[in-house]
Amino acid sequence: MGEPGYLEKALAAIRTYIVVWLIFSGLFIVGLYWTVSQIFAFNPIMTTGIVAGIWIVIAIVLGSLMAKQVLLPLKYLAQAILHVSPTPVAIAPPDLEKLTLGKELISNLVRQVYGYAARGGGLEQVAGTPAGVSLQQLPIGVMGLDAEARITYANPKAKEYSHSPTDIVGKDFYSLFDILFREQTLVDWVAECETNAVTAQKFWRGIRMNPFGEKTQYFDLCARYNKTLEKDKTQVVITVFDQNEVYGAEEKGLSFIALAVHELRTPLTILRGYIEVFQDEVKEGSIKPELAVFVKKMQVSSENLAAFVNNILNVAKIEENQLTLKLHEENWSDVLTKIIANLKLRTEVSGKKIELEIAPGLPTVGIDRISIAEVITNLIDNSIKYSPPDKTLIKVRTYLTKDGFVETIVQDFGLGVPTQVMPHLFEKFSRNYRNKNNIIGSGLGLYLSKALITAHSGNIWVRSKEGEGSEFGFTIMPFARLSEEEKSGVNKEVTRNAHGWIKNHSLSRR
Amino acid sequence: MTTISAEPIRVLCVEDEEFIGELYKRALNREGYDVDVIADGAEGLEKAKSNLYDIVLLDIMIPGMLGMDVLTELRKVTPKLKAKIIITTNLEQNDEARQAVESMADAYIIKAEITPRQLVEFLNKLDLN
Secondary structure, three states: OOOHHHHHHHHHHHHHHHHHHHHHHHHHHHHHHHHHHHHOOOOHHHHHHHHHHHHHHHHHHHHHHHHHHHHHHHHHHHHHHHHOOOOOOOOOOOOHHHOOOOHHHHHHHHHHHHHHHHOOOOHHHOOOOHHHHHHHHOOOEEEEEOOOOEEEEEOHHHHHHHOOOOOOOOOEHHHHOOEEEOOOOHHHHHHHHHHHOOEEEEEEEEEEEOOOOOOOEEEEEEEEEEOOOOOOOOOEEEEEEEOHHHHHHHHHHHHHHHHHHHHHHHHHHHHHHHHHHHHHHHHHOOOOHHHHHHHHHHHHHHHHHHHHHHHHHHHHHHHOOOEEEEEEEEOHHHHHHHHHHHOHHHHHHOOOEEEEEEOOOOOOEEEOHHHHHHHHHHHHHHHHHOOOOOOOEEEEEEEEOOOOOEEEEEEEOOOOOOOOOHHHOOOOOOOOOOOOOOOOOOOOHHHHHHHHHHHOOOOEEEEEEOOOEEEEEEEEOEHHHHHHHHOOOOOOOEEEEEOOOEEOOHHHOO | OOOOOOOOOEEEEEOOOHHHHHHHHHHHHHOOOEEEEEOOHHHHHHHHHOOOOOEEEEEOOOOOOOHHHHHHHHHHHOOOOOOEEEEEEOOOOOHHHHHHHHHHOOEEEEHHHOOHHHHHHHHHOOOOO
16 A cells, blocks of 8 residues: 555545635635625525526536546546556556646555556576476476566576577577567567556467577467566566477478479470470471471470479478578669560460560669569469450559659459458468369469568569459569668678568568 | 680580480580580599580489589599589579589589570580680
8 A cells, every 4th residue: 555645645635625615615605695696686585596506507517527536546546457457458557647636646556556467577586496496497498588678587498499508698589589470570569568568478379480500490489578667677478388399390391392393303304405496396397387386385384384393392492481582783674674575485375465664764673583583473474374365465564662662563454353362362372262264373473472572671462353453563672772771781692581471570570 | 605716615414314415415516516425423523534625514413423522523633624514403402502512613503494505505605715
């Protein structure tokens, strides 16, 4: 309970408040009676009636105002208690500056309430206590972080997971553990707690930690947030549960895919080689001209197959966080023109035409040529696939946006995307709907494109109307901006990892 | 071609896939290159050591002696080799392994990604001096 002095003070304040108002009311009624009887020479009963009537109205108005004032301390106390309740309630903390009555008492009580609810700052004192001994021996990693994300406590298992040769207490958590999340990151969640909560808890199933220089590890992570206003005291307690056996088994998938890809590539190399031989023969006239189209179709098919094989390999790498891109400074106009030229045969064979529009004066961009070519190829392939025979136009345009990004749009006038598919468009294997045209495809192209564009610090989006066509657009960064953000300066190369996960780092939030 | 010489450019192709070797030889011959195709790593190494070739196309996965070992041995034993060594493969290597190979060779090509004609165009652009 607050100091006895506060209670006395509050009592004195309320007493003064009530006495003053009572005296004022009394004087007011007397004055009002005298005024009314002077102005209107009514008989006393009439005058009394009029004064009573006026006073009743005033009393109601004033009474309501006073009730609000008197209840305010209680209201703020209730607000504080609701604010600290473990179940999330959308209530802001009380603004104690607005209090006049009993300010010190209520402020003190509110602080006590927060103190009981928070109870932070215990973990770093735990060593040597019976609880501490148990924590040291748990096969679960337990760590405490302060408000600056520095480690206040780590049990031996947690230290083992860090792969750090030195003691980790006092170090920045995020520089020891590079964590990847599928949903909201730890850093974002803690920031949310800072503004909205006094206590909170969250459980993440299946996160990846890449202790620097070591193999990827898989965990479940539980975090408990307790707001503390004191520096260096534990604010977040993190518990990690080793799930390497459960989730780590997925890694074997990559070696299988790598093996499969190698086996697929040999016959593919041979096919492409002999198709080229036939093309030479067509040119030299030893094959009937009407077969020339067939040979072209074989070439396009073999190119599609090669692209698909690359796609599955890249997707497998992305899942394992092993696809590394090296971004270089490139002239986007040249690169895009070349990519579209390479796709000419593919589009012609399908009876489509590409119209390319490049805005003049574009800045140089930071890109990995091969990845961007894959993205554009995927988008064009989709446009071709989803355009019926009578819709032959595909428009590609690129320009500088007002935010200073280079945006490229691939537009078709075909079938468009059904509304129920839209939210899942960039997910793996999202193509599980069958429209009446029975279009085949892997469902990987957009997933891959999104991971690649994200690795370029860009955005990819879609605008579509069923029956009218679709626009797929993506942005890439001008090289000047990219190198400024990466602070790579003299070193003309920027390395990025492409993956389908969200990095727990402010750099990844663009 | 970048060299103006009366003699054709000599290529050693170490490749165990018969059809691929055949395709490369055909495409290169049409462009005037002289091509020897060897299917075994150890034999390929011996031929390369003779230093009679301008270009060596070396597959990583070959019987007899792995491409990587041929490369290491060749660099060790014939440091003044005049030939440009082009590694060819359909294997997907991780960055580390690939960089180790690329650092000892002059180029690295994934076979499934180029046609024989594209290979020829690539070799045409090589500086063989």
